[in-house]
Amino acid sequence: MNLPIKANGGLVARDATQSIQQDIMKADDLRAALVKEGDWQSLTWIVNEIRKVKADLDALVRECEENVAAMMPNKKETIDGLGVIERRTTSSRKWDSEGLLRHLVRSTLDPEGTGELHYENVLALIDKLKAALPLTGSLGWRVTPLKENGIDVDKWSETTYGRSNIQIIN
Numbered sequence: 001m002n003l004p005i006k007a008n009g010g011l012v013a014r015d016a017t018q019s020i021q022q023d024i025m026k027a028d029d030l031r032a033a034l035v036k037e038g039d040w041q042s043l044t045w046i047v048n049e050i051r052k053v054k055a056d057l058d059a060l061v062r063e064c065e066e067n068v069a070a071m072m073p074n075k076k077e078t079i080d081g082l083g084v085i086e087r088r089t090t091s092s093r094k095w096d097s098e099g100l101l102r103h104l105v106r107s108t109l110d111p112e113g114t115g116e117l118h119y120e121n122v123l124a125l126i127d128k129l130k131a132a133l134p135l136t137g138s139l140g141w142r143v144t145p146l147k148e149n150g151i152d153v154d155k156w157s158e159t160t161y162g163r164s165n166i167q168i169i170n
Contacts, residue, residue: 020057062163069164090162093153095141100156104128104149 027050034043069087077085108125109117131145143153 066164087164089164092160092162093140093157094160095157100141
């Protein structure tokens with residue numbers, strides 16, 4: 001494949017995907033013919049093969065996104081004719097929930113360390129727990145309420161970063 005100069009990146013992309021797009025159109029013509037004939041069995045085989053190709057394309061897109069994200073000089077860049085490109089990285093936290101819960105209970109119920117319990121502190125604990133516990137579909141603690149209560153979330157969790165991807169915003 002002859003690569004044009006850098007400013008013509010769109011031409012490179014079209015050159016790299018033109019044959020794929022042509023094959024998709026051929027597959028769609030075959031699909032229409034099989035539907036017209038009522039040949040659902042052959043069409044099912046085509047679906048199976050297309051899913052394999054889609055998985056390969058998805059893997060190629062992921063690799064390209066990782067490559068672009070790694071090569072981008074800044075988190076957000078603009079490409080003329082394409083738009084704003086933004087690098088994003090997923091992350092997840094592995095929590096020490098038992099330790100964090102003990103700390104939250106102890107620091108809220110007895111903030112001065114006197115051993116005395118006060119009704120207001122019990123109510124405050126309930127409010128803090130309702131704000132920070134995963135009482136949603138997510139099983140992770142809510143970081144913002146914990147930070148608002150002066151808790152260093154990195155002390156109680158381990159962040160794992162996933163793959164990077166890019167978003168093109170037109």
